[in-house]
Amino acid sequence: MYLLIFTQFGFFTLSYLLLKEIHHRVKNNLGIVSSLLQMQCRRTQDPVVTAILRDSQNRIASIALVHEKLYRSEDLADIDFAQYIPDLTTHLFDSYNVNSRQIHLNIQVDNASLDIETAIPCGLIINELVSNALKYAFVGNIRGEIEVKFYQESESILTLIIRDNGIGLPENFDSKKAKTLGITLVQGLVKQLRGKLEIESHQGTQFKITFTNSRI
Incomplete structure (x- = not known):
């Protein structure tokens, strides 16, 4: 019985850690996309294109922030x-x-x-x-x-x-x-x-x- 409890506890712990890692990686990948948009924004001289890229970057940032909060939360x-x-x-x-x-x-x-x-x-x-x-x-x-x-x-x-x-x-x-x-x-x-x-x-x-x- 103790072995079963330990096994179940280990399974839930592993699942928890894997979910945290997934949220961490999603946040990092979204951060990369945001950085690419920022680089493109700096290279363009068109104010309309700059505004579009900045708006897209902020939308991505709002999603990335959700995954960051989940990663740092004790309750995923x-x-x-x-x-x-x-x-x-x-x-x-x-x-x-x-x-x-x-x-x-x-x-x-x-x-x-x-x-x-x-x-x-x-x-x-x-x-x-x-x-x-x-x-x-x-x-x-x-x-x-x-x-x-x-x-x-x-x-x-x-x-x-x-x-x-x-x-x-x-x-x-x-x-x-x-x-x-x-x-x-x-x-x-x-x-x-x-x-x-x-x-x-x-x-x-x-x-x-x-x-x-x-x-x-």
């Missing part, structure tokens, strides 16, 4: 989103060379653990919406604020809100007809989460995503 099934969001948004501020004294970042996140299938699309949504706010919401170097909230609305419903007090969306903006890559990607990710997207543009812009906690 959970990502601590309360820690993930500040790390991701700090990376975005650095990537776009934004002074935090000019654009204030307000993060309100409940303690929440997500599995990888939920964390990756949530991370990509945050990446897209915060990036868009940093690039377009505060023209002319005006000061402002970006707010990221993530909380449990009920026992089974999670809510993610990204809000800014910038210039807002165009008057004729229609999310159903929008063809920009960022909005299209966000809509696809919300659909992947089987969630609901609500957009408001009053004294800034607010994106509210609600979806069911997959663990319930």
